[in-house]
Amino acid sequence: MALQYTFPEDFWWGSATSATQIEGAASEDGKGLNIWDYWYSKEPNRFFNGVGPETTSDFYHTYKEDIQRMKDIGHNSFRFSISWARLIPGGEGDVNEEAAAFYHRVIDELLAQDIEPFANLFHFDMPLEMQEKGGWESREVVDAYAVFAEKCFELFGEKVQKWFTFNEPIVPVEGGYLYDFHYPNVVDFKRAVQVAYHTIIAHAKAVEVFKKRSIPNGKIGTILNLTPSYPRSQNPADLRASRIADLFFNRSFLDPMVKGEFPEELTAILREHGQLPEMLEGDKELVKRNTAELLGVNYYQPRRVKAKEHLPNPYGPFMLDWYFDLYEMPGRKMNPYRGWEIYEKGVYDIMINLRDNYGNIESFISENGMGVQDEERFMENGQIQDDYRIDFIREHLKWLHRAIQEGCNAKGYHLWSFMDNWSWMNAYKNRYGFFSVNIETQERTPKKSAGWITEVSKNNGF
Numbered sequence: 001m002a003l004q005y006t007f008p009e010d011f012w013w014g015s016a017t018s019a020t021q022i023e024g025a026a027s028e029d030g031k032g033l034n035i036w037d038y039w040y041s042k043e044p045n046r047f048f049n050g051v052g053p054e055t056t057s058d059f060y061h062t063y064k065e066d067i068q069r070m071k072d073i074g075h076n077s078f079r080f081s082i083s084w085a086r087l088i089p090g091g092e093g094d095v096n097e098e099a100a101a102f103y104h105r106v107i108d109e110l111l112a113q114d115i116e117p118f119a120n121l122f123h124f125d126m127p128l129e130m131q132e133k134g135g136w137e138s139r140e141v142v143d144a145y146a147v148f149a150e151k152c153f154e155l156f157g158e159k160v161q162k163w164f165t166f167n168e169p170i171v172p173v174e175g176g177y178l179y180d181f182h183y184p185n186v187v188d189f190k191r192a193v194q195v196a197y198h199t200i201i202a203h204a205k206a207v208e209v210f211k212k213r214s215i216p217n218g219k220i221g222t223i224l225n226l227t228p229s230y231p232r233s234q235n236p237a238d239l240r241a242s243r244i245a246d247l248f249f250n251r252s253f254l255d256p257m258v259k260g261e262f263p264e265e266l267t268a269i270l271r272e273h274g275q276l277p278e279m280l281e282g283d284k285e286l287v288k289r290n291t292a293e294l295l296g297v298n299y300y301q302p303r304r305v306k307a308k309e310h311l312p313n314p315y316g317p318f319m320l321d322w323y324f325d326l327y328e329m330p331g332r333k334m335n336p337y338r339g340w341e342i343y344e345k346g347v348y349d350i351m352i353n354l355r356d357n358y359g360n361i362e363s364f365i366s367e368n369g370m371g372v373q374d375e376e377r378f379m380e381n382g383q384i385q386d387d388y389r390i391d392f393i394r395e396h397l398k399w400l401h402r403a404i405q406e407g408c409n410a411k412g413y414h415l416w417s418f419m420d421n422w423s424w425m426n427a428y429k430n431r432y433g434f435f436s437v438n439i440e441t442q443e444r445t446p447k448k449s450a451g452w453i454t455e456v457s458k459n460n461g462f
Contacts, residue, residue: 005401006461012077012412013457014070014115015434016367017059018123018167019083021421025060026053029098032089033128035135036424039183051427051439057419058442063106066444070418071113073434073450074457078110079118079223079296079366079414081167082156084127084148091127092144100155107159119156120164120223121149121206124172124182124424131184136172136195139280142202149206150213157215165203168225168298169253170196178320181425189318190275197277200256200287207290221294222257223366226250226350227303232327237307241324244269245305248320258295258358260288273318295354296366298416299347299396301340304329335392337372338430344395351403351410364412368396371423371430375447384436384447393449394462401461415453419444 020026020036027037040052059066070078084091086099110117122145130141149165175182177192186192203222210220227249231242247266255263270276306327312319333342347365354363370392378385397413404410419435422428428439434450437443456462 003459003461005398007401008404008411009460010411011460012116012364012414013453013460014075014077014079014118014412014414015416015418016079016118016414017417017421018081018120018125019086020053020056020123020125021417021423022057022059022080022419023083023086024053024055024058026055028060029086029102030089030096031083031099032085032091032096034083034085034125035128035131035183036125037085038128038131047425048427048429051422053422055439056422057437057439060102062442064109066419067106067109067113067115069435069444069446070110070115073446073454075115075418076457077116077118077412077414078418079120079164080106081120081123081125082152083125084122084130084145085125088148088151089127091130091141092147095151095155103156104159107156111159116162117160118162118164119152119160120167121145121152122165122169122202123167124175126172135176135184136198136202137191139198139201142198142205145202146205146209150209153210153213153215157213157218161215161217161219162294163210163215163218163220164294164296165206165220165222165292166199167223167296169199169203169222170225170249173199189320193270193275194277196252197279200253201283203257203292204286204290207292208286211290219293219362221292221296221362222253223296223298224250224253224257225298225300225367226254227299227301228346228349228353229303229305230329232304232306232329235307238305241305241307244323245303245320248323249303254358256287257292258361260291262287269323275318292361295358295361295363296414297350297354297363298367299350299365300368302343302346304341335370335372335388337388338370340371342370342392342395344392344399346399347396348399348403351400351408352406355403355406355408360407360409362409362411364410364414365396365400366414367416368393368413369416369432371432373430375431375436383445386447386449389447389449390452393453397456397462 229242229245231238305324312322419433420431420437
């Protein structure tokens with residue numbers, strides 16, 4: 001069978017996950033508490049079906065078999081995160097030797113199976129003691145993170161070449177400081193801006209530390225959820241709404257982390273409303289000097305916006321939605337199980353933007369995926385027939401392939417996720433994996449998509 005879509009040699013086929021979402025063993029072997037362990041202990045009712053982070057998918061104990069499964073379905077790369085609270089309980093002080101040994105075992109097992117480890121340093125999982133010092137609002141926590149990063153490079157740098165400072169750094173800003181879906185459940189725009197700013201400083205400090213270590217063939221970058229903002233129409237008011245949505249949600253991190261500069265229009269808006277963060281002398285130069293060498297792009301759905309229908313209350317607190325309203329495009333294609341729009345061309349639009357406006361930075365799709373509730377509905381002969389997931393991946397890959405043909409520097413595709421995993425407040429509500437996980441027995445079962453991706457990876461195309 002002739003392949004219609006062939007990908008470049010050494011294309012990265014794999015998947016992504018994070019420590020809190022799969023490891024479990026949340027109170028084993030000296031791991032400290034993170035904000036999720038703590039919040040769940042206080043408000044378990046806020047988590048779907050009351051399922052917390054204690055056991056999740058038990059990767060801490062089953063990593064060996066799981067990595068074998070990754071190999072079986074054609075993975076040549078895998079992104080995981082290192083739990084700050086596990087490696088350095090409390091966020092500062094001595095390394096937990098049992099944690100270091102665990103991550104060494106995981107990395108060694110990946111390498112033994114010819115799967116390249118991609119290590120991410122922070123995925124929403126602030127150590128509780130660091131949060132009590134103010135989390136990313138605190139400069140002290142930024143410095144503690146830089147020390148944690150240095151420890152990781154020191155411990156694992158000889159084995160791991162691809163490093164990432166953050167996953168979706170805007171999410172803790174939105175969730176923790178604007179929209180109340182992450183701990184510490186603050187709604188305060190000014191504090192949100194400070195958190196975002198310090199995250200960018202933390203990224204730059206980690207990159208600086210990384211460069212000093214000079215890991216052979218090492219590259220450091222970050223992972224951003226880039227969501228194109230599409231205007232309702234070409235009317236100037238709609239175009240402005242989409243431009244400002246793009247500024248807040250995409251360029252706020254993309255510009256400083258990739259170009260080393262803050263967008264002037266964003267700075268002007270924050271200044272106008274008295275929302276600029278506190279900055280220290282030398283910050284600007286630090287950010288300029290320490291940009292990402294590699295960019296992971298998480299893409300799930302587009303953002304569609306229109307001009308404001310009603311003027312905001314000028315006396316109320318400043319919020320992002322002073323500038324735009326969300327817009328539901330008629331006739332849009334939906335994931336009916338999750339309520340998200342499916343727009344595959346978004347992948348192509350992001351890549352073209354990176355090619356044309358961000359120096360064609362080396363990048364890859366670091367997350368893309370389709371969450372579906374109650375997948376047992378699609379069970380036939382003991383296997384979940386997730387044709388909807390196969391279609392979803394295939395159609396996104398077609399657009400990624402086109403972007404590569406047009407000169408975009410895209411090096412791989414990672415699905416979210418290898419197996420069903422715990423997803424913050426949603427716990428196991430929506431399933432994303434190539435493998436289903438029975439959270440009672442921890443049994444893994446390949447879905448139909450696992451067989452499909454095995455062939456795609458083997459043939460380097462379809």
